[in-house]
Amino acid sequence: MALRKAFSDIKGMKVKEVPGHVKPMLSIDYVKKAIQRGLDNYHAKYIQTDSIDPVYHVCFGGMVFSYLVALPNERRHLEHQQHAKEHAHH
Numbered sequence: 001m002a003l004r005k006a007f008s009d010i011k012g013m014k015v016k017e018v019p020g021h022v023k024p025m026l027s028i029d030y031v032k033k034a035i036q037r038g039l040d041n042y043h044a045k046y047i048q049t050d051s052i053d054p055v056y057h058v059c060f061g062g063m064v065f066s067y068l069v070a071l072p073n074e075r076r077h078l079e080h081q082q083h084a085k086e087h088a089h090h
Contacts, residue, residue: 009021
């Protein structure tokens with residue numbers, strides 16, 4: 001949603017106006033405020049309503065994180081298997 005809004009804001013501008021519009025969004029203070037707004041919105045939507053969704057977010061987030069951490073090792077293992085299979089017949 002935020003990207004769609006940013007794109008629609010930029011779409012109507014001239015090329016020379018875009019850096020002046022985007023540059024303030026890249027400051028540390030702007031990023032901190034954006035993160036704080038996101039956390040406030042999350043708190044209002046899920047925590048204050050006693051929703052079970054944060055438990056699901058943690059569980060699925062943990063699963064995705066563990067998959068991404070294990071992925072390089074699995075790729076090395078599969079490449080080693082492929083290499084062994086290709087060179088076993090010589």
